[in-house]
Amino acid sequence: MTGKTSLQRQLSLGLTLGLTLLWLVAVTASGLVMQRELDKALDSALEETAQRILPLAVVEILNQDSATSPQRIASLQPHDEYLTYLIRDETGAILLRSHDADQTVFGEQPRTGFVTTPTHRIYGAAAVSNTVHIEIAEPLAHRHTAMLQAVMELLLPLALLIPVSLAGVWWLVRRSLRNIVAYRDAIESRGAGDLSPVPTAALPTEIEPIAAAVNQLLEKLRRALDAERSFTANSAHELRTPLATALAQLQRLQREIPAGPLQDKTVQIEASLHGLSRLSEKLMQLAKAEGAGLVSATAQDMVPTLVFVVGEFRRATKVPLLLSVPDGRPVLSCMDQDAFAILVRNLIDNALKHGAAGKPVEISLATDGTLRVINAGAIVPADTLAQLRGRFVRSNTDASGTGLGLAIADTIASGAGAQLTLQSPATGRADGFEAIVNIIAS
Ligand SMILES: Nc1ncnc2c1ncn2[C@@H]1O[C@H](COP(=O)(O)OP(=O)(O)OP(=O)(O)O)[C@@H](O)[C@H]1O
Ligand SMILES: [Mg+2]
Structure with missing residues (x-):
């Protein structure tokens, strides 16, 4: 692919993308650190709670009647438990439980230390020569929600950062390139x-x-x-x-x-x-x-110059010159008058010299600035036509000449910002030659 790229576009997108990626990396890194610290703090709280409940539970169990069935701690007020616990003996029989405790969460046998199940983080501790075990469970969903919230809050500024940085970088790059763009325009114009x-x-x-x-x-x-x-x-x-x-x-x-x-x-x-x-x-x-100096500062009417040049030719030849110009309306162009006269002279000279002998030559200038010089004559092949503008280039002709006429006309036209077009056969005819220049293009 060799597609042209805009420096402004490339810099703006590149810098914004880079900034966004860096931000995402920073959010990921701080998320990981945060998760570790959060886990540590919550684990420590879990351990602390177990260590606090265990002595109280031991006293409670020792005081209670051994025949009674496992005791469920009644809640003072109805509420959902965030931490649930089980007190079991070494065989796994439940001695005491918090009112929301679900035994399936804790497993068959009591364990000590930290254990992570698919749904809970559990801490277990033992007392009275490993005869009383406490296990306390915290749902993992809670930790996940806390992490998710923290990460979302870190990501939130991105929504603002991306458009603001895109606009900022765009503005900055545009401002920095301002003089280069002006330089380009100066060359272009x-x-x-x-x-x-x-x-x-x-x-x-x-x-x-x-x-x-x-x-x-x-x-x-x-x-x-x-x-x-x-x-x-x-x-x-x-x-x-x-x-x-x-x-x-x-x-x-x-x-x-x-x-x-x-x-x-x-x-x-x-x-x-x-x-x-x-x-x-x-x-x-x-x-x-x-x-x-092929272009003058102010636009001038080209009709009088054309009429004058055609008048000169009429006096010198018997061949009819059919001139058509806009009725009473000027055709303004910035092309230099002298240069325009030289251009027209060369085109009419060619039409008279190379056109079919005695056949009229049509010269027209339209209000849109299109000058046409048309003559009858044999068709000039397209490949020859393409080369006629070259200096000293002549096609098969008996007429005398230097081969510079069309080169001069072409140089004047392009120097004034216009274009010389050659056509054979002429527009709407089966033969002949037509030279077209739009002088308002200058
Ligand atoms: N109106 C025309 N009809 C047919 N052939 C033309 C016409 N104008 C130009 N040509 C062909 O293009 C060639 C180049 O024209 P150009 O005006 O450059 O040179 P020239 O007329 O031969 O010489 P000069 O320098 O005297 O004008 C001519 O030799 C001629 O063969
Ligand atoms: Mg000529």
Whole structure:
């Protein structure tokens, strides 16, 4: 079993169970000691009573007429006897008995010393050269009841102790773990892009080194990512100017040289330079997508941005772009506007580039924040679909591209706490491709 355990639950139950067990052991030990002492005290009382009655009984017997039958001591007032006794001669004939005495309890022959029968504790003593025997009996039930009562009274506090200790330990553990829970929440609530140090001041000394190590790790990670990001952004930026210059010079060259094989070569070079320029543009977008600041502090309406981006595409293409947005109602989201624009551009660019030629592209933003970009086209197999978000991953396509578009869209979505879902065929269709992002999730 690898079930997750709660420290609070484990400590509370463990400590309460331990306390209860210790209490039970203490009650058992004190019960045993008490029983021994009680037996000693009652035995001594039994012996003392016998020794007191015996001389009186001897005098009584010697004074009585020998012909009379065994004498039963009449009680002064009617009552139940707690101790009963028999006075017998050496043959076992009864000479005197207490009024409740039952002979079956004492046995046929008189015995001396202590004897325990299943029901009674009996003490026997003899006098007048072993011719007069006294036996006095005390019911064991009485001793058992006394013991039971004492043990019950010792157990009684447990009924209160268990809930009180459970509540107390629960409270104490909860209080002690308070700062650790706050630390956990602080880590849990931060977005994937937030690598700033987590405050560790209030943590207990046992946990603080772990938190410090986590912060060190976060810092290292942040520096490594910053370095990677700034390298990507800088190199892409630095490439822009030389690329633009090279393109301009190439175009001037094209005008100067006559048509022919040389001219064809310049066209190829121009296409390569355009590809490089697109790559540097995508790398800049990727650097932005990986940076912080994908989430803004206040929610803004995303509809105008979407309308603007779609307007840009409409001016550049003849393919119909069917836009559907909520009527006059804003769709508020904390996603950064620029990041949202980059995300939408990449999705629409893909739909135009990889969708069936000339078929309309549907773009919709629902009030619940669901953005959908749908195009017609051949079905993309599920296993290919699962890999398209990877960087520089492209499936079979004739269209030019870098394979970074979906990676950028996915990075923006997850950086803002949303999720990019790809579907093929598109929902409710037999073919096509659909990209879905819920921008309110951020
Ligand atoms: N709307 C779509 N319809 C069909 N296939 C698509 C669609 N969008 C993406 N794909 C497939 O996913 C692959 C990866 O897309 P991605 O946007 O990452 O790269 P790209 O479009 O090829 O290049 P670029 O970096 O210029 O965007 C594409 O090559 C294409 O095969
Ligand atoms: Mg693309």
